[in-house]
Amino acid sequence: MPHSHDRARVLARFRLVGLWIPIALFAAFAVVQMALLPRVPEQVAVHWDASGRPDGFAAAWTYPLTTFLLGLGMVLLIGGLALAGTRKSTSVDLRFVSAVNLGTAGFLGTLLMWLFLLQVDAAAPTGVSLGMWPVVATLALGVALGFVGWTLTPRYLSPDGDAATPEPVALRDGERAAWLGTTTLSRAGLGAIAAGMVLVIGSLVLVLQTDEPIAIWTTVGAMVLVIVAGVVCSVFRVRVDASGLTVRSVAGWPGFHVPTAEVRTVEVVQVNPMGDFGGWGWRLSPTHGTGVVMRTGEALRVTRTDGRMFTVTIDDATTAAALLRGHQQKTRV
């Protein structure tokens, strides 16, 4: 869809395509499942092994409950955070978020629906085997709906552009200058990560109806990994000096460095964590490159001479950017 000159209309269209329609789809699936409850066994299959035989079972009502809560939870979390992140920027580009939410409804929603339908009028849940076809088909449908979501979501591009290039600091001969700052994960970011973890753990508890120790340990291990990753990516030191831009976690790792000689452009931009990077922390985006995203709002964005981009959310990004440009200019002399 081309640009729209009406920012409010763009946001309203996103809410329709990226929020209400996916939620409605999940709700519809849940309603159909509830209507069909009398025709499925009381205990239904919720997990299948590698050869397609059912090995995990639960009460039938967990299907509509999971379908609705998981679907609603994911769509609201991702869509709501993306919307909240638009408050600091003029431009709006939520096409990817629409794609993710509609695609999730297309894949996860239809898959849960399909798995439930397999068991309608089944004599016993143990006999319901699962082939590859449902998973492949629903995945393809998810991708297709994701593409539809992308296409149906317009952008709003601010006429002045959202990126500002500050005047470089004029460094005198012999002068040494550095800019030092710290950027910390916001409460909203922490809340988003926690909410995401609750969703994941909640759905794992519902889905993993098994006492297999390996499954439990894998889940615990994954949780520990996520917590450790979150901790080392929650406070970063940002430094601009003659050597360039250095951003390093207080934990020592991860760290990022752009040498002055590799700096092509320096800008101050407004970042929407969920909308631009899909979340908080150390992020990789196909459109915006690498990001250290700690909060919504102003950020320093460097484009290297090889085209790679690096963005870090930081207060007073304008001064930091001006100094980086100043150092860059000195090396050009």
Add this chain to the structure above:
Amino acid sequence: MLIRIDPTSEEPVFAQLASSIRADVGAGRLKPGHRLPSAKEVAESLGVNLHTVLRAYQELRDEGLVDIRRGRGAVITDAATATTHLEADVRALVRRAEELGVSRATLTGLVRDFPTKGDS
């Protein structure tokens, strides 16, 4: 926090560092509770001696502008805001001295030697 120093200037580097931080506090760019970067980081980024930075931090501590605590580093004190209230007065005084042809060095001496309350 932006720091600019000129190693070729006559003013010692530690004094320039202290002035830069003092100016930031005076302008409200550094608020009470703000943690200054570690002396090691400042020294590395500016390419100066670690002890130079430590000396600047100690001078600011002696003035009551920062608190130095183990593990936390140098933190701007609540008293530091008092200096921001003086900024307008300082500006007025400096301009007045310039008008009257009184040098900055003389003015600084006048302020330093002014008797504190209680002295006769």
